Amino acid sequence: MELANRVQTLTPSSTLAITAKAKALKQEGHDVIGLGAGEPDFNTPEYILKAAKQAMDEGLTKYTPSGGIPELRKAVADKLKKDQGLEYNENQIIVTTGAKHALFTLFQVLLNPGDEVVIPAPYWVSYPEQVKLAGGKPVFVKAGEENEFKITPDQLRDVITSRTKAVIINSPSNPTGMMYTREELEKLGEVVREKDLLVVSDEIYEKLVYTEDPHVSMAQLSDDLYGRTVVINGVSKSHSMTGWRIGYAAGPGEIIKAMTSLASHSTSNPTSIAQHAALAAYSGGEDEVMKMREAFRERLEVFYERLINLPGISCEKPKGAFYLFPNVKEAASNCGFRDVDAFVEALLEEEKVALVPGSGFGSENNVRLSYATSMDNLNKAADRIEKFLKTHHK
Template identity: 55%
Template structure:
């Protein structure tokens, strides 16, 4: 009889998968479901990037590459980090990976011993705690407060640190809240991490998607000392609408990058070769696409946010970045007669024909996540459906 390994048995099942599977089944049956669960841009990958991948394949660039990625790709990543963030890295401080998710996975595998702790502010991206557990580590969840815009404070960091703390994850702009840490907030956190020898894992994947005058500041830019204590995780997925290309990278201490490269050599061997050439084109080309996409999301956000707040009892901090809304719907669900937000979310799908993601998967069970990575027309219709559903339920209840 098959019995799963303990490291897999300890992984928490995702409510997101059940919602997504059900929504897809309803769509296949011809039901007009609007899905707001997407964690990827709805813009097509720029044609010049797609063409470069094709040209690479035609030219025979279909063989293995170094496990840490093509030297040319690492060079353009380094150039971009210098131009955009004034951060200077060497090639042996960069590893190109099969997506940013694998960069994180590899990092935890080489960093953590059994029982090592990683501080994770909640709400968090769904895979952080599970990847820590897969590496034998212990996710230490710190619940942030709405009044702090769901950002961890220096006091909360200090209180969470123990003798077993190995690292902290800072995701700015944040998925799912859209919150962005200021330079001052990052400096306070970084100081505590330096004092306690805690590695900073800076997930910067949404760095280009910031709105209404908000500014992304990289924590590694604070000082050379903090830069040495930081591993940056990033990719082409969100900035260039290249989620399926699976190209990410990590930048940081060469000793850590070297160990990550060894692990990659025994797992993926190397990132997909034509996709690496596409990523080179992405980083070398013009940036008009990024600004067009960013401005479009900003416009959608400003329109939809106001409409969302017209739904009874909903409360939502306005996002500064990424492409999600993360409203607190605990009171809304209760007024509609539901015991939990998960029940409310399932009813939205079945009765209002709108698929959203329950906040429980992000460590925030009172919330739900709505992606604005779909057309404004669909977003407005989805919000109208939710509003009608809530108002009818409240009246009936």
């Protein structure tokens, strides 16, 4: 039986593919260092686990409203008010089965066939696929290393057509770890207003920032931009809850209403127990979040220095998230590989270090390395990469 056209053009997730291959090698008994996974290596904090257990003990295991339990939507509103000064009522918030589902549902209710969404490249691998699944057209804008992987207002303006409906801003970014400043967002916001666009503001890494400059949301900048922005976030990265699958979207009421209606016919509701765990995450303090952030900061400092001192590798120092996105084109060429993908494949086969090739993120000269692993693993990985480069250098 022939499959639907919409799925025949999908590109498999490169991050999941490399993680699966690394796991397969581990199961064969190899000592694999995986730097591909996009999730914290810490367990979910104990107070959140206790809240989930309590929810089960109290029988909170039934269907919930499709948009999430009212207590959690209020907790999300309180979080947005406290952290960013943003005022949302509960009807402007939907709780979803992970932030990925929030994005998927948003594009489904937003896009008609042929509508265009501007996606800065490098990009998270699921953005273009989700846009295509909704019948839309991804329009890529190359965000170069010379501008810290961030697009400029002129670049945005140049690709806008009569079919352009939205632009995605992911700050801090996966895969680059770069972050837009308030001034940069204000200038992009001028184009957004001028061209009557919606901003999809993916802020899933907003708690993992390592500079004195705070994370800023486009929705904070003006009343007009607030009304043009859908904030996407969740507990996966901030509270090490990737497997719990709780995210949210906050934005204009009519969009959230449509998303909630669609969710009622797809997932029914996010898992009830996970919602109560997320409620504890947002209701509790941030001591555990800050401990995790400081651990990532320390790892970044050590691993970044190791990496930039390797021959043929250059790297912009990230401002947030837990990824490095170095340019390894010269290293791959010096080692005799036809391209970076072949370089990554050989590194995994020979030295058992798993990286994700940048081609999956729209940047074929780079690789993504996650430092969401122990300092010992990071140092071992750096040693193995150095050995690999010496072995293959022509």
